[in-house]
Amino acid sequence: MTPEEELQSNVSVASSSPTSNCISRSTAAGGLKEHNYLGLSDCSSVGSSTLSGLAEDDKATISLKATELTLGLPGSQSPPRDTELNLLSPAKLDEKPFFPLLPTKDEICSSSQKNIASGNKRGFSDTMDQFSEAKSSVYTEKNWMFPEAAATQSVVKKEVTQSVPKGQSSTTNNSSSPPAAKAQIVGWPPVRSYRKNTLATACKNSDEVDGRPGSGALFVKVSMDGAPYLRKVDLRSYTNYGELSSALEKMFTTFTLGQCGANGATGKDMLSETKLKDLLNGKDYVLTYEDKDGDWMLVGDVPWEMFIDVCKKLKIMKGSDAIGLAAAPRAMEKSKMRA
Amino acid sequence: MNYFPDEVTEHVFDFVTSHKDRNAISLVCKSWYKIERYSRQRVFIGNCYAINPERLLRRFPCLKSLTLKGKPHFADFNLVPHEWGGFVQPWIEALARSRVGLEELRLKRMVVTDESLELLSRSFPNFKSLVLVSCEGFTTDGLASIAANCRHIRDLDLQENEIDDHRGQWLSCFPDTCTSLVTLNFACLEGETNLVALERLVARSPNLKSLKLNRAVPLDALARLMACAPQIVDLGVGSYENDRESEPYLKLEAAIKKCTSLRSLSGFLEAAPHCLSAFHPICHNLTSLNLSYAAEIHSSHLIKLIQHCNKLQRLWILDSIGDKGLAVVASTCKELQELRVFPSDLVGGGNTAVTEDGLVAISAGCTKLHSILYFCQQMTNAALITVAKNCPNFIRFRLCILEPNKPDHVTSGPLDEGFGAIVRACKSLRRLSLSGLLTDQVFHYIGKYAHELEMLSIAFAGDTDKGMLYVLDGCKKMRKLEIRDSPFGDTALLADVNKYETMRSLWMSSCEVTLGGCKRIAQIAPWLNVEIINENNNNRMEENGHEGRQEVDKLYLYRTVVGTRTDAPPFVWIL
Numbered sequence: 001m002t003p004e005e006e007l008q009s010n011v012s013v014a015s016s017s018p019t020s021n022c023i024s025r026s027t028a029a030g031g032l033k034e035h036n037y038l039g040l041s042d043c044s045s046v047g048s049s050t051l052s053g054l055a056e057d058d059k060a061t062i063s064l065k066a067t068e069l070t071l072g073l074p075g076s077q078s079p080p081r082d083t084e085l086n087l088l089s090p091a092k093l094d095e096k097p098f099f100p101l102l103p104t105k106d107e108i109c110s111s112s113q114k115n116i117a118s119g120n121k122r123g124f125s126d127t128m129d130q131f132s133e134a135k136s137s138v139y140t141e142k143n144w145m146f147p148e149a150a151a152t153q154s155v156v157k158k159e160v161t162q163s164v165p166k167g168q169s170s171t172t173n174n175s176s177s178p179p180a181a182k183a184q185i186v187g188w189p190p191v192r193s194y195r196k197n198t199l200a201t202a203c204k205n206s207d208e209v210d211g212r213p214g215s216g217a218l219f220v221k222v223s224m225d226g227a228p229y230l231r232k233v234d235l236r237s238y239t240n241y242g243e244l245s246s247a248l249e250k251m252f253t254t255f256t257l258g259q260c261g262a263n264g265a266t267g268k269d270m271l272s273e274t275k276l277k278d279l280l281n282g283k284d285y286v287l288t289y290e291d292k293d294g295d296w297m298l299v300g301d302v303p304w305e306m307f308i309d310v311c312k313k314l315k316i317m318k319g320s321d322a323i324g325l326a327a328a329p330r331a332m333e334k335s336k337m338r339a
Numbered sequence: 340m341n342y343f344p345d346e347v348t349e350h351v352f353d354f355v356t357s358h359k360d361r362n363a364i365s366l367v368c369k370s371w372y373k374i375e376r377y378s379r380q381r382v383f384i385g386n387c388y389a390i391n392p393e394r395l396l397r398r399f400p401c402l403k404s405l406t407l408k409g410k411p412h413f414a415d416f417n418l419v420p421h422e423w424g425g426f427v428q429p430w431i432e433a434l435a436r437s438r439v440g441l442e443e444l445r446l447k448r449m450v451v452t453d454e455s456l457e458l459l460s461r462s463f464p465n466f467k468s469l470v471l472v473s474c475e476g477f478t479t480d481g482l483a484s485i486a487a488n489c490r491h492i493r494d495l496d497l498q499e500n501e502i503d504d505h506r507g508q509w510l511s512c513f514p515d516t517c518t519s520l521v522t523l524n525f526a527c528l529e530g531e532t533n534l535v536a537l538e539r540l541v542a543r544s545p546n547l548k549s550l551k552l553n554r555a556v557p558l559d560a561l562a563r564l565m566a567c568a569p570q571i572v573d574l575g576v577g578s579y580e581n582d583r584e585s586e587p588y589l590k591l592e593a594a595i596k597k598c599t600s601l602r603s604l605s606g607f608l609e610a611a612p613h614c615l616s617a618f619h620p621i622c623h624n625l626t627s628l629n630l631s632y633a634a635e636i637h638s639s640h641l642i643k644l645i646q647h648c649n650k651l652q653r654l655w656i657l658d659s660i661g662d663k664g665l666a667v668v669a670s671t672c673k674e675l676q677e678l679r680v681f682p683s684d685l686v687g688g689g690n691t692a693v694t695e696d697g698l699v700a701i702s703a704g705c706t707k708l709h710s711i712l713y714f715c716q717q718m719t720n721a722a723l724i725t726v727a728k729n730c731p732n733f734i735r736f737r738l739c740i741l742e743p744n745k746p747d748h749v750t751s752g753p754l755d756e757g758f759g760a761i762v763r764a765c766k767s768l769r770r771l772s773l774s775g776l777l778t779d780q781v782f783h784y785i786g787k788y789a790h791e792l793e794m795l796s797i798a799f800a801g802d803t804d805k806g807m808l809y810v811l812d813g814c815k816k817m818r819k820l821e822i823r824d825s826p827f828g829d830t831a832l833l834a835d836v837n838k839y840e841t842m843r844s845l846w847m848s849s850c851e852v853t854l855g856g857c858k859r860i861a862q863i864a865p866w867l868n869v870e871i872i873n874e875n876n877n878n879r880m881e882e883n884g885h886e887g888r889q890e891v892d893k894l895y896l897y898r899t900v901v902g903t904r905t906d907a908p909p910f911v912w913i914l
Contacts, residue, residue: 187416
């Protein structure tokens with residue numbers, strides 16, 4: 001099966017129920033309202049056109065990618081880049097259509113915005129295309145339209161990944177199980193995030209919860225200098241620093257390229273053009289975290305498992321602000337003290 | 340009207356405590372308005388932006404207790420960005436300046452800072468009671484201020500807040516002279532707890548009735564705590580992982596037997612399954628049981644516990660209890676008034692723990708049931724019709740079918756008739772949450788029959804604007820309407836703008852209202868704050884000439900007497 005076919009089949013299976021409902025409803029209403037709450041649509045050919053060209057596009061965009069906002073994890077060169085490409089196999093593509101998600105009926109289905117649909121479907125891969133093709137602001141906006149917190153986004157991600165083979169969080173299989181589609185809706189089911197977090201932490205300690213040890217969520221706040229609001233991510237939905245890094249990049253580039261991309265309206269941007277350039281140069285931001293002792297450390301120094309155990313908050317700091325922050329030796333020292 | 344001296348009238352008013360009644364009293368005549376406002380001690384403000392502290396204090400200079408709510412309800416589900424607003428600081432500053440004799444502050448969905456808590460603790464010498472529900476923005480340092488400075492503190496009740504736990508010594512900040520505690524609830528704290536300080540505090544608090552521990556309080560500590568507080572009425576257990584034969588466990592068993600006043604049990608945040616049996620001896624006294632965080636306890640243990648709880652009035656549980664477990668509840672808990680069944684598997688991986696059968700069983704067995712929140716995988720019209728027949732006394736009916744748009748799983752049709760039966764039968768229904776596949780028809784029923792409905796939550800429902808119009812038109816007592824992902828647009832929104840003056844608020848997200856429509860409302864109704872929450876791009880909502888067609892992500896509008904708020908973040912656009 002080619003990636004496109006898989007994608008299409010996933011789309012149709014996953015959205016069968018809501019789509020048919022949509023159709024019956026809109027027929028009943030006598031109007032053409034395509035409410036596709038899952039952000040999936042079979043009216044958009046998704047980027048089947050873009051999919052085929054994906055491999056080449058990826059390569060073409062690597063060099064541009066290298067200049068984008070990166071989180072400068074010590075010892076890693078924005079690692080996912082290459083691995084991402086490898087992972088952009090059918091498996092990866094299958095997952096990415098489900099992420100990010102758009103909760104709503106959306107313009108996804110309206111013809112004028114097919115790009116958006118494709119954007120949503122392709123997730124990270126289309127981000128790469130986005131940069132290279134300098135798409136319209138509308139596209140950009142839609143691409144990042146998850147209401148608020150990455151809590152939901154990451155909940156989604158967690159939900160998606162958990163509905164596929166346990167224990168994996170970045171690669172998925174090709175199953176387009178309806179539960180996976182169902183699990184993507186932002187802010188749904190209507191359960192308080194406090195409850196989600198608490199239950200998840202409880203599950204962590206239990207061996208018998210649905211045979212999925214360690215399947216709980218672990219939400220931490222992520223703030224970024226200059227960003228208008230903070231987000232939340234579920235650390236357990238990633239298995240290594242690379243995944244975390246790329247997820248954060250995706251999340252926070254809305255504040256940068258998302259604004260300059262389009263109308264050219266930079267007047268009221270949170271970040272000035274010069275800052276944007278800094279971002280694009282890629283090395284100006286570092287990812288830091290606050291640990292259980294309240295100290296701010298650079299992300300990436302301790303093993304991943306230890307990191308998610310101690311990380312209380314994340315912050316994307318300007319490189320200049322992060323000078324003097326606990327570097328590797330101290331981090332390891334602390335971890336030894338804990339052991 | 341005034342046959343009595345004012346003092347007598349005031350004395351009569353003292354017996355009127357409900358906010359609604361007092362509001363009604365104040366409308367009778369000027370004299371009653373005046374008497375009422377000087378005698379009002381407890382004030383409830385459902386939307387902190389509908390009024391400001393200065394006006395509040397001008398009207399009620401003698402207030403002692405203030406309840407404030409901030410963010411809209413859907414903020415619970417991450418639909419509202421953290422920085423949206425709801426800051427308590429200006430309120431506390433104003434109250435402090437006015438030297439009002441504040442004794443109680445109850446906040447829900449507000450942003451509270453350590454600074455606010457510190458100011459609160461220093462400004463009101465008689466301060467007694469702090470209740471924070473779903474708040475955020477503060478740390479245990481703020482709690483330390485309260486502990487240290489509020490000499491007459493009676494209640495410190497923290498429910499489901501996001502608190503930065505600095506693992507400091509806030510518990511040891513209660514001075515040795517503090518012996519007045521009645522309620523201490525810190526279950527939502529994530530960090531370690533100073534057990535010594537906690538035990539000493541409990542030991543010197545003879546009036547302590549409600550104690551809810553966090554997960555850092557282990558079993559042996561619990562045993563000691565219960566031993567020095569046998570008068571406890573409401574207990575939240577923290578961590579509970581010892582063997583049945585271990586000494587702490589045996590001590591706990593002994594202590595529990597002495598707690599003859601215990602009526603309410605909750606917690607079990609980290610619980611080994613078998614430990615519930617220690618509580619069997621007191622189960623027959625329990626009126627409230629919250630096991631909704633006890634994810635590790637198997638349904639068989641839950642059932643064994645519940646079988647002893649024949650006086651239970653309130654039960655919060657996870658759906659892992661299953662339909663069978665609910666049948667046991669139905670046959671045991673004949674006094675049950677409120678039931679909440681939460682989903683244990685949030686991924687929805689097909690784990691059909693409870694179905695419509697469980698709900699029907701409960702409705703048949705628990706005739707006093709008036710409030711229900713039920714998460715399930717599937718539902719049928721037939722079941723809902725039966726439930727309506729069995730329980731015509733529902734005040735709150737919230738059904739959440741986990742998969743949006745899911746139809747009746749037997750007929751594959753919409754669930755309009757089922758919900759219609761509920762609103763038709765339950766004449767006192769005040770709160771309703773819908774889910775599943777629903778057409779405009781269900782709203783037709785709601786508008787026609789739900790005369791008392793005050794709060795309605797709609798998600799993924801309806802076909803056309805008619806749906807929303809039925810509700811706005813028919814539900815005269817509607818106060819809070821929240822809608823997501825439903826095809827309602829400007830026509831419905833603008834049909835009766837004056838209606839919004841009778842309501843507290845309207846939330847619409849991922850619907851079909853346009854920027855043009857929102858601007859129109861803002862124009863017609865200056866007494867409304869029309870807020871657009873736009874998270875992607877601050878510039879997206881610029882006038883570019885196409886706004887008539889530009890759809891709005893999130894609309895939140897609410898009546899206010901104080902105009903536009905000044906603390907909105909950049910991504911909130913107030914029209």
